[in-house]
Amino acid sequence: MPVLTRLIPSPVVVDISRGAMDDLAGLLADQRISASGKLAIAISGGSGATLRTKLEPVLPHADWYPVVDGTIDSAVKLADDIKGRRYDAVVGLGGGKIIDVAKYAAARVGLPMVAVATNLAHDGICSPVATLDNDNGRGSYGVPTPIAMVIDLDVIRDAPLRFVRSGIGDALSNISAIADWELSHEVTGEAVDGLAAAMARTAGESVLRHPGGCGDDEFLTVLAEALVLTGIAMSISGDTRPASGACHEISHAFDLLHPGRSALHGEQVGLGAAFAMYLRGAKEQSGLFADVLRRHGLPVLPEEIGFSAEEFVAAVEYAPQTRPGRFTILEHLNLSTAEIRDAYADYAQTIRS
Helix, strand or coil: CCCCCCCCCCCCEEEEECCHHHHHHHHHHHCCCCCCCCEEEEECCCHHHHHHHHHHHHCCCCEEEECCCCEHHHHHHHHHHHCCCCCCEEEEEECHHHHHHHHHHHHHHCCCEEEEECCCCCHHHHCCEEEEEECCEEEEEECCCCCEEEEEHHHHHHCCHHHHHHHHHHHHHHHHHHHHHHHHHHHHCCCCCHHHHHHHHHHHHHHHCCCCCCCCHHHHHHHHHHHHHHHHHHHHHCCCHHHCCHHHHHHHHHHHHCCCCCCCHHHHHHHHHHHHHHHCCCHHHHHHHHHHHHHCCCCCCHHHHCCCHHHHHHHHHHHHHHCCCCCCHHHHHCCCHHHHHHHHHHHHHHHHC
């Protein structure tokens, strides 16, 4: 008898709406995640601390744990602090760093994790990966997918606009990442998970083709859904392949070569995706990427995030070293420094015209 279906790791509830955070206690009780309200809530010193004042009266049995940064040390400390306290779940309330710390800590102590995102800066909010800083730079750690995902559009509106823009760049980069995955399948025989690819590509296309902007609830909902779907696509594939290709290799190169100067993740991968599409000969689509990025106030040239053309060329040259074993358009073309410089000059001239 063939296997007719497969189980997909995903949240049992996804609530993306205005005022979603107001009924957090009721949502967790209704979904049988925490009827008692005994929660360990990890918060940042910024948005999380502000929202604590609002939520404490409706979550009287919760304990609050300030998290100072997005390091592996902070994640281990949080796990140690909550171990043995008989909580129903761990809640990460804040941006990506806090959510990743909470994911790792929850996995370490064997508790379900609830992600309450206060911004839409990247697709890690619902992914099975915790990205944490460590002594060697930054590492990615496999963790269970959040059991619940709550995104309050009223809270998202209060976040810095740059964070929403960053999420747009990360969502758009899915399209380039899937093109790299399919290229690897053609050249190396790497297996492509069709469902994961379909979800990630659909998420990217929904943001690419939407006419709205960052001040539009409908657009914010589509963007939030795209980031959640991308996280689920990564759960299906078991790695970051549906959302990470040459675009992310270029971004990781910026992070490693210029740790004090790198821009937001989504700003870098959006730029990387537009350039990667140009490299693979999809010049019309690269131009569309650039147009959409510009419309949303995102960079399309390295100088717009403080890097020179030569620094960009060096980052592209270094990029394949950031993900050994991953095959993208960069590994396929294996361009020399001079060839990268020429390709970038052509790309810059094309999108400026």
